[in-house]
Amino acid sequence: MNDATGKAASEKPSLVERRGGVQLWRQIADRIRQAISLGEFGDSGMMPPETALAARFGVNRHTVRAALKVLAQEGVVQSLQGKGTMILRRERLTYPIGRRTRFSDGLAGQAERLEFRLLSSRTAAIGREIADALGLLAGNECSVLETLGLADGLPLSRATHVFAPGLSGIAERFAATGSITKALMSLGVPDYVRLSTDVMARHAMAEEAAELALSPGSILLETMAVNGFPDRRPFQYSLTRFPADRIQLGMRIDSV
Amino acid sequence: MNDATGKAASEKPSLVERRGGVQLWRQIADRIRQAISLGEFGDSGMMPPETALAARFGVNRHTVRAALKVLAQEGVVQSLQGKGTMILRRERLTYPIGRRTRFSDGLAGQAERLEFRLLSSRTAAIGREIADALGLLAGNECSVLETLGLADGLPLSRATHVFAPGLSGIAERFAATGSITKALMSLGVPDYVRLSTDVMARHAMAEEAAELALSPGSILLETMAVNGFPDRRPFQYSLTRFPADRIQLGMRIDSV
DNA sequence: CTCATTTGTCTATTAATCTAGACAACTATA
């Protein structure tokens, strides 16, 4: 009995990948996280017992425990001796990428509390790739902002923003306003659009995992976006890393 | 000396992640693949010797060899005794996701030869999620097409397309025309638009890896798209898996 | 031909992961 996407209705096969270069506890952690966000464990708020999970994935109970330990560190579940393992967080947020996407607008309503922190700022000479995207020359000096976006205290995005010269006061304005949109407005950029977005996926490096409160080796969604004036002159290049298990990217026709 | 995105210019640190749940040979394979597509190994067409790579990543030569073995199986490199390791394929394609994306249009110019194969087709009862997306009821019978897209013989996309009832002849039309766009046209759908796209990333399961000619454990980009008539009535739900190391998704303002 | 360089293969060892089983500690319920 299969449904239209081919997923088996009666769970048995559901096995795990050996010798694939990804350790069993990590595969199981990833799949449990996904299963939680798909609501597969009912709405009791509890996980099945460890022995049941071990049977489901065809591994030893200790391997499941290693996976649950990681998920507990991430704040997804919490185990209590004698009682069971509770689900603390189930949802996966959707980050909209459309023509006029702003961080807080897009996620509003999906989380209680949104923050957007400036980690550091500097000016730096840009490389050829960024220069091409912004219509500048390699070696030009640009403002660079390192930011972290959080929802309900949990890191959701880690971005490097590069601004064309002429927007050199952006760091101070951002520090004052706490928002790129407002900072740009105060610099005389009332409106801007997303000219292009490229989406990639890869494993997190150690430092990125630490910044996003992930276990190392987690999967990142990475976007390379160019923003510009409504007349399509580019002025901002942003490289953003999202934890793939906490967020998905979404494009809707009416947000385009 | 760092550039604007913080990447070190003089390569030394570049170490690898131990105890992160991803084996060293896989991390190294992923990073070599990425380095190739970024052109980091010059344009001689040759990789650095295994000993140099081992030093660069801080691992044993045998670990590098395990990574190169995987890359050779994927067709990215080829090693020749006494000579060295050649780079066979460097580019990463960009799959456009815009308002009017069609497989062959979008990739035209990025590969010599594009194919789009129908693996199988069937009718099946749809689940709630798909039903919601298409404005139908769970349990409705829909045409389901399983397809594989290839560029120059290499698998690039593995999709499951679900079509609303009323388009029930789609499988035969597709088999005849070899294109979803043409099949829809022959069913009286001259034009359609992409209503929404969600992008996720995760590890490939064994079967998916086999279908896409990946080593198991590779990272997939997964899109969940809903297509509809120009008046926004949805009629098609597509779940597509892309190998993240062969392709990236791109949105351009003029393709929207 | 000779030599330096590079990949291919082999053996051995160490370290990490996964399995297996037993039992303690805790919770909830009858």
Added chain:
DNA sequence: TATAGTTGTCTAGATTAATAGACAAATGAG
């Protein structure tokens, strides 16, 4: 209180991943 069900912890062993070193085999250059 007794019991079943669950997580926590410990020990031991098997399997796999990574390291280390040596040398063979092929290539290209002088």
